[in-house]
Amino acid sequence: MGLLGSDERPRDVILGTLDDLINMARSRSMWPLTFGIACCAIEMMATWDPKIDADRFGMFFRNTPRQADVMIVSGTVNKKLAKRLRRLYDQMAEPKWVISMGACANQGGPFRQGYSVVEGVDKIVPVDVYIPGCPPRPEALLQALLLLRDKIADRELRYKKPREIPADYDVMAEPGKDGRLPVL
């Protein structure tokens, strides 16, 4: 469709380029949140070790959710942890992304039959990239981070309203009397 491409709305040359630049910057400077849960957390740490060195791609851990861009859910999420996980996600500043690492975070994995385990972290937070494995290799986590990079850089609609987030409070333990999450 000629110069403007096949987009639904015509692209603004200046703002479009600026958006491209900002998406490029966002995709190349993803700081994950230090939040290790279980076995996968050890492999998550190993992704930053000298052999793999994800810092080559400009990623390093921030301890506070306010300054982090990516949450790597690295392990089994049970119902006691679920509301904390959701809270951490809410505390992160926009824009934010979630990577679900390992079988347990994806769908409960080998523990999905247990009474306390949340079957899939995507019931609590919106997940961008899933990694299979138990635990995945550090290379697999790096691959997922780079897939996320490509996803951010390619995002067609640059500005859009905050994503609709599925908040399945049933999977979390005991919401408060007013039906909302208890405040820690």
Next chain:
Amino acid sequence: MRPIPIPEDRHFRPRLIGYDPQKSRPWLERTVYAAYVFVFWLIVIATYAGVPALFGALGWDGGWGFVLMRVLQVVLLFLLSAVIALLLILVLRKYLGKVQERFGPMHYGPAGGIQTVFDALKLLAKEDFVPAAADALTFRLAPAVTFVASFAMFAVIPFASGWVLADTNVGLIYLIAVSTLSAYGVLLGGVSSGNKWALIGALRAGAQMVSYEIPLALVFLTVAVWSGTLRLGGIVDAQLGLWNFLPLALPFVLYVIASLAELKHIPFDFPEAESELIAGYNVEYSGMSFAFFFLAEFVELFLLPALIVVFFFGGWHGPLFGIEPGSLAAGALESLYFTLKTAVWVWIFLWIRATLPRYRDDQLMEFAWKAMIPLALFGLVLAAYMRLIWR
């Protein structure tokens, strides 16, 4: 027997973007650093020689013209501090990578050279968040206070002979006053965040400040007694024969320790203590406010080593190869000497950061009150006697 067809790849593969990434190329890295330092040097020359020359040529060196010139110089210095932060963060990450047997940022830009630019852009575009529990005005103001306090130190830093914004004869006192202010920014930010970790970080910053500022001021006093002036240019000029770090060895060591504390740098990074207080005073900051704290931290990481060079390592002094002092070329060369001497001290600070664990906060206070202050007083008396005897 049919040959088994190899199917198409159904998996997602990341794009292979990057700049010939499969080996480290030290020469390229050095070129990147040199380019940053060159930009830094150009800005310094433009600030201290270019702008006054321009205004002098235009005849605007009085009244409002002078004010405009100073404003322009300050804007250039702001640009300079941005360059310093971008370079130092890159160098920190690359150097940490080197000593940890890995590479650090290397795929975006030549040898990872524009990684920090991406980081800055991302922080610019990230949501800047004020928590509900925070005191909004103070919360917004604190990063600015911190940054301005460290940025104001530029006013008296002499980059070369005569290359200084305010060649005031109370330069040292100004430094003592201004450098203390940056702790106020940390205090304000921590207390106004409405977060307990930030509060602990702020209290630690306050407690730390009252302990290391006294030996720091005593060392300033020692340098002033030894040089006979409070003007920073005068202190540098007094070191023409002998750099101060030899006669003032004890105050020099104390000064390095105290500036580590003032920088909130390992082994004294208690207000930020990543593994204890999560992120300390800046735990609630995101986006641009956080970037300002970061900027202030790295500008200080340049300024305090620069002060070490001014006080103890002869400032801008170096061989001039027959260039007439006071000329543009001499100024340029002198500012380069100053930059390189500072770079060595920045490297030593980064080296300390890569090696040492963190002390406990009360141990610094104990050390400051029980060892550093008596030693600094002793150094002051010694320097006074030495001055009486030898000069």
Next chain:
Amino acid sequence: MSLLQEVWQAVKAIGTGMATVHKRVYEEAPTEFYPYVKPELPPVSVQSLALVENEDGSERCIVCLQCERACPAQVITIERHRNPEGKGFLIDRFDIDLVNCMYCAACVEACPVSSIVTIQDFEMSTYDLQTLKADIDFLHEQARRARQWYSPKFGVELRTDDGRIEKAPPEMQPGGLAEILKPAEEVDS
């Protein structure tokens, strides 16, 4: 005196530590440059599962359901019917839920014909979980793309360039040491 000695000890220790750290600058980094260079994984490494066909394209699996019974995470679903012409069974459905799989290789241990094998394809990250619900076509594809795989019965097998399947040399096999050392022992005796 002892105080001075203590201070000297501390300064010396800090200096030694800093020298220890700085020494690393001159050592070569072991970084693998992952997305640009794929790591060479050992052939027994369990990264994913695949269903190997025979060289002529016929099914190796005899649908004995041993793997389904052995799976701790219970991710294998097999449906079968009796072969109308001849003996044995035919596959209706052979699904492995690679999302929930714990990659313990118990199914590979259980397989009597080495049909289900472990392969080294770890690059399975995805935007959509449904791509990981492996059906029989997916598992066959994985096997066709693989250059080497492992199963306890046949050991490490390689796929040659012309599509044949052959046993790997003993240097790659678990327990290959026996075969490697045997000629030397014969020479000794």
Next chain:
Amino acid sequence: MSTMNLEPVPGRTDEMIVNMGPQHPATHGVLRVVLGLEGERITRAVPHIGYLHRNHEKIEEARTYPMVIAYTDRMDYVSGTQNELPFVLAVEDMLGVEVPDRAKKIRTIFFELYRLASHLVWMGTAMLDLGAISPFLYTFWDREIILGIVEKTAGARMLPNYYTFGGVRRDVHPDFFKDVADFLDHMERRMVDYEHLVLESPVVHARTKGVGVLDQERAVARGVSGPVLRASGVAYDVRKAFPYDAYPDVEFEIPTSPDGDTYARFWVRFQEMYQSIRILRQLLELTPKTGPYKGRAPARLKPPAGERYRAVENSRGELGVLVVSDGSDKPYRVKHRGAAFSNLQIIPDLFVGAKFSDAIAILSSLDPVFGEIDR
């Protein structure tokens, strides 16, 4: 006062209740400790666990005996195969399976390799908690070498599911013994550096000496085990007290320290790493290069009804398992006795009265792993 939730004391304004965890960089996972802080001093401490509870023991009752081995891996996920051994030993006892000598030695080699790997992770994270960044990267690279050796033989890096009833699942890779010998040479060189960076560092001395003292009586009363117990001067080690596998054949010492403080726990772990290297060197000499790697286990695993407790000394202490069989192919009950869980109980004792920074150092010296604590 309820023991679970810390309520502010009415009328007391100098105490601040701080919630540390479950997301905190120094809690080694998902521990939550509610602290009462008076300035920097801790007045009260209540640890909360259960954020990683994933019903190991209940799920294991619904799995057959070979399947359980894969699940035990996921408990103490830093020490890999060490978790499999007590269960394997208990079932072997019940079945009366004969284990070949070579299989025992291979198992022990893996056991000690994982002890080194676990202690390396401990060292890196403990130094990270104290504020030093570089040792973390060094130890993780050494751990990568160990995991590379393990993966070449066992097929997975962390959770290999390698031991089986009667031996190990497959014979070792032809390069195995050479790789281990090379690694030990490498490790001995690196240990010198770690001594410089950790044990000799004056900052570490300042942070750890005299901090978090656990005296001998309380250590025994609280049921701690492993390096934490030995740092309090009790020379109890399951490898010596109730030897299993190839440990009767090798010589090694049990390092103990009378101090009981955080530095002693650091020191004991260091000495254990030297002992592991020593054990591995002996085992490389003793293990036949070829031979059987697996005994003859019955095809249908149905241990006779009864129960059996076996324990091993893993990286954190006594890891035991009680298997109750009702004669079917699934265990009636599997009860794990985790060392990290018992060691965690001394947290309130050691935290109260310490500085907040000390609490971080104490916690890192306990080296908890939450897969095993919460199970």
